[in-house]
Amino acid sequence: MNQTADVIVVGAGVVGCSVAYYLASSGANVTLLEREAIGSGASTHATGSLSTLGAEFSPGASYELAQAGYNEFIDLVPRLESETGANLLYQRRASLRLALDEEETALIKGMMEWQERVTRVKWIDGDEVRRIEPRLSPSIRGAVYEDESAQLDSYRLNLALAQGAEHHGAEIALREVVGLLTHNNRVTGVRTTGGDIFADAVVVATGEWSSAFGRWLGFPIPVRPLKGERLMLRYDGPPLPILISSPMRGHMISRLDGLLSVGSTGGRDYDQATMFAARESDTRPTEAAKLELLQRAIDVFPALEDAELVQQLAGSRPLSPDRLPILGPVPGWDGIMLATGHTTKGIHLGPITGRIISNWILQGQPGVDIDMNTFLPDRFSGMKQGDFELAGQHVEE
Numbered sequence: 287m288n289q290t291a292d293v294i295v296v297g298a299g300v301v302g303c304s305v306a307y308y309l310a311s312s313g314a315n316v317t318l319l320e321r322e323a324i325g326s327g328a329s330t331h332a333t334g335s336l337s338t339l340g341a342e343f344s345p346g347a348s349y350e351l352a353q354a355g356y357n358e359f360i361d362l363v364p365r366l367e368s369e370t371g372a373n374l375l376y377q378r379r380a381s382l383r384l385a386l387d388e389e390e391t392a393l394i395k396g397m398m399e400w401q402e403r404v405t406r407v408k409w410i411d412g413d414e415v416r417r418i419e420p421r422l423s424p425s426i427r428g429a430v431y432e433d434e435s436a437q438l439d440s441y442r443l444n445l446a447l448a449q450g451a452e453h454h455g456a457e458i459a460l461r462e463v464v465g466l467l468t469h470n471n472r473v474t475g476v477r478t479t480g481g482d483i484f485a486d487a488v489v490v491a492t493g494e495w496s497s498a499f500g501r502w503l504g505f506p507i508p509v510r511p512l513k514g515e516r517l518m519l520r521y522d523g524p525p526l527p528i529l530i531s532s533p534m535r536g537h538m539i540s541r542l543d544g545l546l547s548v549g550s551t552g553g554r555d556y557d558q559a560t561m562f563a564a565r566e567s568d569t570r571p572t573e574a575a576k577l578e579l580l581q582r583a584i585d586v587f588p589a590l591e592d593a594e595l596v597q598q599l600a601g602s603r604p605l606s607p608d609r610l611p612i613l614g615p616v617p618g619w620d621g622i623m624l625a626t627g628h629t630t631k632g633i634h635l636g637p638i639t640g641r642i643i644s645n646w647i648l649q650g651q652p653g654v655d656i657d658m659n660t661f662l663p664d665r666f667s668g669m670k671q672g673d674f675e676l677a678g679q680h681v682e683e
């Protein structure tokens with residue numbers, strides 16, 4: 287393999303493959319390094335929900351990035367599918383965010399106060415919800431209706447981005463990065479299990495494993511694992527005509543392959559006590575999560591009592607202290623960019639991250655009309671280990 291590149295991207299999840307794809311399709315000579323397998327991290331386990339309604343997004347730059355991230359898929363999906371022959375199972379549909387009790391009603395209506403100002407959403411009552419889908423529970427009180435949202439298969443997206451990057455000339459190699467090569471205050475390449483590789487720029491897209499790079503750079507990159515599980519069910523009857531989620535009960539999405547995705551655990555308001563607790567990646571499916579997810583699904587869609595469990599997935603998300611991605615240069619260093627910490631939204635924000643980081647490296651600026659200060663690594667300057675636990679805000683997926 288090449289011992290030099292314009293840009294080395296480390297980590298072949300959706301984020302790293304997006305960065306490699308946008309760089310390579312802009313003509314850069316890219317090497318993408320992955321220690322295990324393409325899509326072996328969080329990106330394989332994700333629901334692939336693309337919606338700006340979740341509580342992860344807040345007014346300002348966060349919402350603008352979410353909107354830009356959503357729009358990015360509209361051109362990207364057909365382009366990738368034609369370049370690679372992949373079918374990403376991409377569907378664009380309206381969505382409902384359901385309230386089954388007072389707490390969910392308050393959460394949804396609270397967020398609608400600012401969402402109404404920036405996007406097309408409306409509150410509909412329980413009867414209207416059941417006119418859209420009569421099989422939904424009689425206890426649903428109402429929902430926020432969004433006429434624009436989407437979902438795709440995140441693993442297929444991950445593979446297609448890698449294949450698309452190769453199509454544009456990127457080299458992909460299975461090598462673990464075990465250190466950085468530096469000269470004065472510049473990163474000049476990476477040390478891998480297969481030897482050293484030199485580059486003008488290195489991009490860290492290693493998801494929940496990114497903090498190791500922080501130790502090598504002497505700058506905090508606070509990313510920790512946040513476990514999440516979800517189920518794939520098969521049931522008798524037609525697919526749901528609309529994408530469904532609820533603040534406390536998660537999502538329920540009929541995929542284009544006919545399976546119903548139900549999830550996810552972790553990352554919600556009521557998980558606050560445990561959200562920042564994990565130190566180690568944990569991808570073991572548990573009986574407790576299975577039962578919890580099945581019960582939540584039956585609460586929303588009672589006919590699922592008779593559904594067949596096809597698959598249980600467990601993954602670990604790259605949690606950042608404020609649950610916003612960490613994007614851009616590292617203070618005090620040239621030649622290195624971070625693209626990590628996407629928490630519960632790395633699929634939704636992966637391609638726009640790829641575009642931004644590619645622009646930043648090749649043109650010297652992010653090239654989007656969004657205030658990137660919100661996402662810069664320098665917001666963690668001086669952060670200490672214990673600060674991570676104190677950093678949470680309320681959020682759910």
Ligand SMILES: Cc1cc2nc3c(=O)[nH]c(=O)nc-3n(C[C@H](O)[C@H](O)[C@H](O)COP(=O)(O)OP(=O)(O)OC[C@H]3O[C@@H](n4cnc5c(N)ncnc54)[C@H](O)[C@@H]3O)c2cc1C
Nearest residue numbers: 297299301321327328329333335463493601631632633634
């Ligand atoms: C159950 C669940 C449901 C989810 N649902 C959604 C959803 O609906 N929508 C959404 O937007 N997001 C969702 N997410 C979150 C999303 O999956 C993540 O935010 C996203 O996958 C992060 O992508 P990534 O590329 O940063 O990390 P990863 O996919 O984890 O990739 C990182 C890669 O880096 C590699 N790596 C690490 N260290 C090294 C090294 N030293 N050298 C070489 N390679 C290295 C790893 O092997 C891995 O392949 C969900 C997550 C889970 C678990």
